[in-house]
Amino acid sequence: MGEFMKIISVLIMGVLIFTCFEILTASQSILDAVSFSLYIFKNNIFPSLFPFFVLSQLMIKYGFVELIGNLFKPFMNKLFKIKSSAAFIFVMSIISGNPANAKYTKELLENGDINEYEATKILCFTCFSSPLFILGTVSLMFLNNKEVGLLILLCHYLGNIIVGLLIRNYHPSQKENNKVSLKYAINSMHKKRISNNEAFGTIITNSLISSINTLLLILGVMTMCLVITTIIDNNISLNSVFQSILNGYIEMTQGVKYISMEDIPLKLKCILTVMILSFGGLSVHMQIVSIISDTKIKYFPFLVCRIIHSIIAGLLMFFTFDTWINLI
Numbered sequence: 001m002g003e004f005m006k007i008i009s010v011l012i013m014g015v016l017i018f019t020c021f022e023i024l025t026a027s028q029s030i031l032d033a034v035s036f037s038l039y040i041f042k043n044n045i046f047p048s049l050f051p052f053f054v055l056s057q058l059m060i061k062y063g064f065v066e067l068i069g070n071l072f073k074p075f076m077n078k079l080f081k082i083k084s085s086a087a088f089i090f091v092m093s094i095i096s097g098n099p100a101n102a103k104y105t106k107e108l109l110e111n112g113d114i115n116e117y118e119a120t121k122i123l124c125f126t127c128f129s130s131p132l133f134i135l136g137t138v139s140l141m142f143l144n145n146k147e148v149g150l151l152i153l154l155c156h157y158l159g160n161i162i163v164g165l166l167i168r169n170y171h172p173s174q175k176e177n178n179k180v181s182l183k184y185a186i187n188s189m190h191k192k193r194i195s196n197n198e199a200f201g202t203i204i205t206n207s208l209i210s211s212i213n214t215l216l217l218i219l220g221v222m223t224m225c226l227v228i229t230t231i232i233d234n235n236i237s238l239n240s241v242f243q244s245i246l247n248g249y250i251e252m253t254q255g256v257k258y259i260s261m262e263d264i265p266l267k268l269k270c271i272l273t274v275m276i277l278s279f280g281g282l283s284v285h286m287q288i289v290s291i292i293s294d295t296k297i298k299y300f301p302f303l304v305c306r307i308i309h310s311i312i313a314g315l316l317m318f319f320t321f322d323t324w325i326n327l328i
Contacts, residue, residue: 022231033230037223040253044137045222046215048130052096053211054204056104061196061203063189064088065113070185073176080164081172085113086122094157097130098284102291103214109295116296117171123288123297124305125164129156129252129277137253138273142260147328151320152274159278159313163305170301218287225251225283245272252281271317278313279306 023030059065065088069076072087080086085108093101101123109119131153139149196203229247238246241262248255259272285306289299 019227019231022234023227029230029234030227033226034223036254037219037226041215041219041222044130044133044253045218048132049096049100049218050211050215052092052100053103053214054207056092056100057107057207057210058203060088060107060111061193061198063192065108065111066188066192067185070188071180071182073180077173077176079168080121080125081168082121083114083118083173084176086118088113089122089126093126093128094131097133098127098280099218099287099291101126101128102288105297106292106295109297116298118173119295120298120301121167121170123292124167124170124302125160125309127280127284127288127302127306127309128160129280134277138256138260138277142257143266143269143273144260145266147324148266148270148321151317151324152270152277155274155313155316155320156277159274159309159316162312163309166308167301167305214291217290221286221290222251222253222283225281225286226254229254245276248272248276249279249281251283252276252279255281267318267321270321271314274317275310275314279310 065085068087068091069084072091073084076082076084076087076090089101089104089108092104105114105119105123105126108114109116114122134153134156135146135149138152139146143149229250232246232250233243236243241259241264244255244258244262246255247258255276256273259269259276262269285299285303288302292299
């Protein structure tokens with residue numbers, strides 16, 4: 001066992017030395033990869049995530065979890081067999097996309113609104129790509145087709161909901177009263193707000209610091225994964241389509257961009273795109289693992305669900321694409 005661990009140590013050091021060598025000898029391609037990551041961060045990630053990261057903590061402190069949880073009780077309890085508080089994560093994740101779902105889940109876990117099993121479960125089916133990213137960057141900038149962008153969005157979102165239904169019996173939450181009352185929801189929100197003893201200035205400062213730290217973490221992980229894909233591209237000669245798919249499963253944005261440039265049918269482009277978006281790429285996975293690393297939230301169920309989500313979304317695209325094209 002000791003000798004095996006020594007071999008592992010040697011292999012790790014070998015990979016690190018090789019990476020350093022590649023960065024020094026292929027500096028231009030590495031610099032291009034870093035520049036691309038900064039471009040994506042500046043134009044897509046920061047503008048779409050920063051406002052939601054800041055607002056999410058304010059909304060939690062002032063009772064939005066209680067408000068939306070009470071209004072979405074039947075939806076969360078009956079469909080997914082999960083605590084109504086998780087509705088906050090579900091709704092906010094649809095709006096802002098991943099890896100924001102991990103941040104929202106962690107915040108509710110630390111706040112005591114959900115337990116570790118509920119946190120693991122809700123994380124599994126709230127890993128959505130941002131609608132702004134899909135309808136803007138993917139459909140208009142990459143595929144140059146607004147109509148198929150909407151289908152990609154629908155297949156991606158519906159696939160995640162199906163995943164939630166498939167795992168509904170995974171650590172089901174205790175049953176709640178499914179009666180919906182707007183008055184009760186507002187009263188619950190009000191009680192949460194007045195029970196909050198922190199000053200607004202303290203809340204906003206902590207929210208800003210936490211949001212910036214999380215965004216810098218996302219930038220660092222994304223840049224590292226783009227450097228890895230660049231090194232792979234420089235040293236492994238594959239068919240360009242397979243190369244694009246490999247890049248996508250490592251860093252989602254780069255892979256989707258390259259697939260859109262391939263000389264393949266639009267249907268195949270859409271299938272590969274929605275599968276990569278639904279898996280998320282190694283970059284998104286590492287971002288989420290980094291966010292939840294100091295909690296008891298389990299990563300393996302999340303990984304399994306991303307694989308299932310990728311397959312389901314791809315099948316949905318395969319069976320609906322022709323009908324959708326004929327309709328539009």
